[in-house]
Structures are given as C-alpha cells and as structure tokens.
Amino acid sequence: MSQQTLSQPVVSPRSAPKKGRSLFAGDVVLGWLLVAPALIVVLGMVGYPFLEAIRISFTDRMIGRGPGRWVGLANYEYILGWPDFSEMVVRTVAFAIIAVILKTVVGLILATALNQSFRGRNFLRGVFMLPWILPTYIIVLVWRWIFDGQTGLLNQILVSWGVLGENYPFLARPGSAVAILIFVLVWKGYPFYALTFLAGMQTISSELYDAAKVDGAGRLGRFLYVTLPGLRQVMGVVILLSTIWTMNSLEIPLLLTGGGPSSATEVFPLLTYHLAMQNFRLGEGAALPIMMLPLIALLVVAVASYMDKEATQ
Amino acid sequence: MTILDRIPESLFRLFSIVVITVLLLMIIFPLYFMATTAFKFEGEIYSELTWIPRDPTLSNFRDAIFSFDIPTYLRNTLIVAFSTTLIVVTISMLAAYALTRLRFPGRALMARGVLFVYLIPGSLLLIPMYLTIVRLGLKDTYPGLIVANLSFSVPFCTWLMMGYLRSISVEIEEASLIDGCTRLRSLWHIVIPLSVPGLITAAIFIFNGVWNEYIFALIIAQDTAHRMISVGLSNFYRSDYYMMGPMMAGALIAMTPVVVLYILAQRYVVSGLAAGAVKG
Numbered sequence: 377m378s379q380q381t382l383s384q385p386v387v388s389p390r391s392a393p394k395k396g397r398s399l400f401a402g403d404v405v406l407g408w409l410l411v412a413p414a415l416i417v418v419l420g421m422v423g424y425p426f427l428e429a430i431r432i433s434f435t436d437r438m439i440g441r442g443p444g445r446w447v448g449l450a451n452y453e454y455i456l457g458w459p460d461f462s463e464m465v466v467r468t469v470a471f472a473i474i475a476v477i478l479k480t481v482v483g484l485i486l487a488t489a490l491n492q493s494f495r496g497r498n499f500l501r502g503v504f505m506l507p508w509i510l511p512t513y514i515i516v517l518v519w520r521w522i523f524d525g526q527t528g529l530l531n532q533i534l535v536s537w538g539v540l541g542e543n544y545p546f547l548a549r550p551g552s553a554v555a556i557l558i559f560v561l562v563w564k565g566y567p568f569y570a571l572t573f574l575a576g577m578q579t580i581s582s583e584l585y586d587a588a589k590v591d592g593a594g595r596l597g598r599f600l601y602v603t604l605p606g607l608r609q610v611m612g613v614v615i616l617l618s619t620i621w622t623m624n625s626l627e628i629p630l631l632l633t634g635g636g637p638s639s640a641t642e643v644f645p646l647l648t649y650h651l652a653m654q655n656f657r658l659g660e661g662a663a664l665p666i667m668m669l670p671l672i673a674l675l676v677v678a679v680a681s682y683m684d685k686e687a688t689q
Numbered sequence: 690m691t692i693l694d695r696i697p698e699s700l701f702r703l704f705s706i707v708v709i710t711v712l713l714l715m716i717i718f719p720l721y722f723m724a725t726t727a728f729k730f731e732g733e734i735y736s737e738l739t740w741i742p743r744d745p746t747l748s749n750f751r752d753a754i755f756s757f758d759i760p761t762y763l764r765n766t767l768i769v770a771f772s773t774t775l776i777v778v779t780i781s782m783l784a785a786y787a788l789t790r791l792r793f794p795g796r797a798l799m800a801r802g803v804l805f806v807y808l809i810p811g812s813l814l815l816i817p818m819y820l821t822i823v824r825l826g827l828k829d830t831y832p833g834l835i836v837a838n839l840s841f842s843v844p845f846c847t848w849l850m851m852g853y854l855r856s857i858s859v860e861i862e863e864a865s866l867i868d869g870c871t872r873l874r875s876l877w878h879i880v881i882p883l884s885v886p887g888l889i890t891a892a893i894f895i896f897n898g899v900w901n902e903y904i905f906a907l908i909i910a911q912d913t914a915h916r917m918i919s920v921g922l923s924n925f926y927r928s929d930y931y932m933m934g935p936m937m938a939g940a941l942i943a944m945t946p947v948v949v950l951y952i953l954a955q956r957y958v959v960s961g962l963a964a965g966a967v968k969g
Contacts, residue, residue: 406872407793414784414843415799421818421840422806428817486712489705500709502955506716509951509958511901513919514940517926518719521933529722532738563715571959595701617808624810627903631923645812652816653908665813676808680801 433663439656451663460639468643469671471554472622475561476615482562483569488599490570491577501571508567516631519560523547550640553633557641560632561622569614576610577603616679620672644668727937734933749938758913759939762921765910769834769917770899776835777842777895778888784843785850786876790859800851806844811904814840819908829912837905842898846891853887854880890957897947918943 433451437444455461490501507515522529525545534540546552580602588598626645629635635642635650642650644664652661726734727749728742753759787793788800818837827833861883865875881888906917922943925936951958 402872403791404793407787407791407796410783410787410791411799413780414847417780417839417843418806421836422809422814422844425814425817425821425840426809428820429813432816432820482712485708489708492702492705500713501959502952503713503716505951505958506720506948509897509947510720510944511903511919511947513901513903513923514723514944515719517923517936517940518723520926522719522722527735527933529738536738567716575959595698620808624812626812631903631926645810648812648815652819658816658820662813662816665810668810669813672808672810676805679808680805 429662430666432658433666435659437658439652439658444659447659451659452667454660455664455667464639464642464644464647465668465671467641468623468668471558471561471641471643472619475558475565475622476619478558478562479566479569479618480611480615482566483573486566486570487573487577488603490574501574504567505571506567507564508571512564512627513631515564516560516628519556519563520547520632523552523556547633548637550637553637553640557629557633560628561625564628565618565622569618572610572614573607576607580606612682613679616675616682620675620679623668623672623675723937723940726933727941729934731932731934749934750942752932752935753939753942757925757935757939758916758921759918759942761913762916762918763942765831765915766900766918768831769838770896772831773835773838773842773899774892774895777839777846778892780839781843781846781850781891782881782884782888784847785854786880788847789851789854790862790880791872803844803848803851807841807848811841815904815908818905822909827909829910829915831915833909834905834915834917837909838899838902842895845898846895849891849894850884850887853884853890857883886957889954893950893954893957897950900947 432444434446434448435444436447436450458464486504490497490504521527523546525531525543525548528543528546530546531540531543535543544552546556584602584606585598588602593601623643624645625643626649629641629643629646630649633641635646648661648664651657651664655661725740725742728745728747729739730744730746730748733739733743788796788803818840822828822833822837825833825836827836862875862879865879866872870878901919902917903919903923906920907923910916910920918939922936922939925932925939
C-alpha cells in the first residue's frame, strides 16, 4: 500500500468534471459493485440461513435423515406444549436483565473510579480489559474448574480455611449454578461497559463539572446531574445491545453449566443447541429461536428508535 | 443536595482505591491460578492448595505440545484467523466506503441494516448454516470455517469502518474528485491511506474474534486435522477425566498471541472502543 501523507498531493490536477454531470453520476453502478461482496456474504451466510431456518422449522428434519416432511406448526405446538417452556423464557430474560444491570452498575463504579488522574491509570485500564480480550472458552473453563465440586480451587480454599466442612458442589446445585452463570457473564462483560463509559465520561466538558461545583454540588451531585446525563446516549446503546447479546449468548452457558443442574441454567440458545446437535431434531431446534424472535425484535426496535432519537437531538 | 454531597474528597478516593483493588483481585485470581497450575505436577493440583508451585515443572507444556496436538490446532486457527481477517477487512472496507461516500438507491437501507444483521441470534443460524456447510462439502475444511466466520464479521467490520470513515474529513477527497480523480483512485490513494488506523483496529477485532471463536469451530470442524484451538482445549474438559495441568498450559499457549497482539496494539483497541462498535 502506498504511504501517502497529507503533505504529498496524490492527485495530479487533471481535467475538471464534464459539464452537466454531477460529482455523483457514476455512483450508482460503483456503489452496488463495491457493496456486492459484502452483500453476497450477508445474504448467503445470514439471509439465506435465516429463511432456511424458517422453512426447516415447519419440517420434521433430523440430522442424517434427508430433507424431512412438512409438518406445519407441529414443532411450534410441541415446544409450546412443554410444561416448562414459559419458565425457560422467563429464565433467559431474567438472566440477561440481571447480568446487564450488574454489568452497568459495576461498569459505572469502575469508570468513575478510573476517571481520575493517577499514576498507572493506563496500565490499570489495560489490565481491566483482560476479561474482555481473553478467549471466552478459556475464561469459562478456568472458572468452571475453580467452582468444581471435587477438585475445585474454591472448595480447596474454603475447606482449608475452615469455612466449609467438606466440598460443596457449587455447579450441581441450582441456586449456586445460576449465581455462577450470572457471575461469569458479569465478570466477562463489565470491563467493556466500564471502558465505554470511561470513554464517554472523558468527552464530558470539564466546564460542566466546574459550573456544578460553583452551584455547590458535591461528588454525588456532580455524578447525578452531570456524569449520568452526559453518558445517557452511550449507556442507552450499550445496555440495549448488550441485553440482546447476553440473551443470545450460547458459549458461556454451554461450557460452564451445560444447562444443568436439571435445566436450571437452560437458556434458549443452549436449548436450541441441545435440540439440534444432541437430539438431532433440527425442526424443533429451528423453531425455538424463531419463537424468541418477537422478543428480540422488540429490543431491536428499541435500539433503532433510541439511536434515531439521539441522532436527531 | 443530600448528606452524601458532603462526603469529603479523601473518602471518595479511598472508595475508588477499594473498588479498583477488589475488582483487580477478581480479575487476577483466576488468571493467576491458571498460570501457576500450568507449572504444577498433577499430584499437587488436586491434593492441596499451593499459591506457588512447590516443584515447578514444564512437563505440562511438553504434554500439551507433544501429546495433545496443540501445535496442529494452533496452525489451523492461525490459517483460518488470518484468511478471515484479510477477506473481511477487504470486503468491509469497500462496502463501508460505498455506504458512507457514494449516493445510490438502497444505500440508506443497507447502512441501517448492517447493525441489525449483527443482532440476529447466532443460535437461529446455527442449524441452516451447518446444513449449508455440509451440502457445500465444506465440513471439516478451512474454507468452511472461514465462510462461517464471515457471517457476523462482515457486518460488524463494515459498521466499524463506516463509523471510522464518517469521522475522517471528506475535504481532501472532494478536492481530488473536483480535480477529476475517479472514485476508485480517490479510494485507493486517499481514503484507504487515511483509514489505516481504523483498518488496523478492525483487523485486530476480527482476528481476535476468530481466534477466540468456539461455536462455529465446534460444529464445523470436528476432525483432528482441522480442529481449532478453542475446540481442542475444551475437549480436555469434555472428556471424563481431568487434565488440568496440560489444559492450563495449553490455555496459556492459546492466549499468548491474543495478549501480545493486544499489548502491541492497545492504542487501536482503545480507539475502537471509543467508536463504540464492539460486542461486549
């Protein structure tokens, strides 16, 4: 790639654009040409699979058994007929909301603490990014080992300190398994919140803080009346997007708890995976996420209207 | 005004220090034990808690490298991550340029659609994508892994580059166009050189994303010859018996490239975060 800088004019002045032609005359063909590769990828690897998923959801297709027969709404009826279907939906949504609230709170606190000048701040910011850059599967495997019921580190520590008389199977009890899943979601996610909020805080003019100080606002007052309103847009987008991503998250529950014990942590992406890749029931596996789409669409519409509102302000 | 407003400044600083210390310990705790366990003998790992390896050993690394095919997995991951990054950054840069600079029908719709593609649940696409890859004969191949990874990387990278292109001035570009430069020449000689920092940021995120990816790797490449490092390492745990030592050694090896890349390019990662276009 040629290394051009601003001081080196790269364009030799040539003929002016032809008369009567706008600067954008050739844009239509070129625009579509340049977008074409990306469009093909998105249509081929997202659009087509999306439609395919809808079609498969109306069949009884199974892995290794050909295309399957058309069964109409049978898969949807089957899923709705589960006694614990509504429980699974509530669980998925509740985990996402709790995790997002915790990530927001911890993220805000950390961002506020880091938003002061002190020595080593950049280094600290780097360390706090580790959970977010490190591979999720490694993070999850390490935490899973720490919480393991037999040889886990936490048990070793608690037993050696005398807190526990004997090993406690943290991941085999519904209550603690749920808490651990949410803990790992938060642990992995809050640094991103903190660093985004921190970036947002640094765009807030210091004059606003000075004015608030003159008006007699203390730390908390400045946080409530200057920082939070200043962060509104960043927080809105991060929270909405992250709610969707947390709800869709498959890797962490799959590797951490596998849905157990007795489906206490079975969220919808995981159930989809189990239906399709373990039971080979592709029709039902395709129907389940489609049934969750209205919920996600609602959040997506919220993101869109929020961004539009903020953009016009 | 509340009583809280009268909290003295020194108390706030103390609070900050406590918060940072507690969160820091929570981050370091698992990473510290991962690192030290990699240097412990099996007996020590399961029998008792030691903060420092009693008898440091490299045998876990030897096992990870020679008995568990880690080098093969690393090679596979490197090939897939490099190819994906190259393809994604090229495709996305072109699309982002068109969507931010050119005027053509359909542009507004696509520019808006880019983000929303990225919000579609991955689990919805899992089944049809798997079937498509199988039908194309790409199961257990590098192209299969690359194609699957393109799906979400292209919209993400396009969105990131659109944000970057909107932030750089269009004046030089417009001047060049008025001087008779074609769009493509202007793209190649002006826009792309100006976008290098954005392209580096995007490349880091894509590479990191593919390197750390697990789900596609799990369903698409099940044979040893094409297995990705994420699946290879997780298989340690999925088997019945534990091999924490070699697994933690493998984890250290697997995360080294990511950490080195991150240290070298922290500036770009932070600027990408400021652009607010990152999954978290």
